[in-house]
Amino acid sequence: MIGHLILRLVIWFLLTSDLSLVNIIIGVAIALLLPRGYTSPEKLKDWLDVIVKTLVAIPVAYMEAFEIIFRPHKQEDIILERVKSRRSPRLIFIDIFLITFTPKTIVLKYREEGWYEVHQIHRGKKQS
Structure with missing residues (x-):
């Protein structure tokens, strides 16, 4: 869960190139609201x-x-x-x-x- 959140935030920050407080809040909200896809367990x-x-x-x-x-x-x-x-x-x-x-x-x-x-x-x- 945390790994997906971090990955989504990194992608968001790379796309927006903005580290302002408002953009961080928007990025966290989007990262949490995006649906999780099916993941198969890997060893x-x-x-x-x-x-x-x-x-x-x-x-x-x-x-x-x-x-x-x-x-x-x-x-x-x-x-x-x-x-x-x-x-x-x-x-x-x-x-x-x-x-x-x-x-x-x-x-x-x-x-x-x-x-x-x-x-x-x-x-x-x-x-x-």
Whole structure:
């Protein structure tokens, strides 16, 4: 509850760019009046895993970008990646973001059956 309130207030302050008392009161009122959506419980372990993957993805993205610049990648494939079992919509969104964050891959489609369609590029012969 507090996390949702803080997130909504931060978004409100970023949108309005005003930290006056009146704007704070309006922001708190809006944050409290907005309906809460359905949230599925996520395990702390899943979130810690996502945080680690995010921290690793940043240097990997830079390395891949430099590799693409200096050694062009002319081969491309569309592969299917399995979604981890029982992922919440939030964690699926973050998975898609992390796959797309690196320059060599992009998620084309999320299949409800539990797969991501991923377009990837590489230097050499087709990979399976």
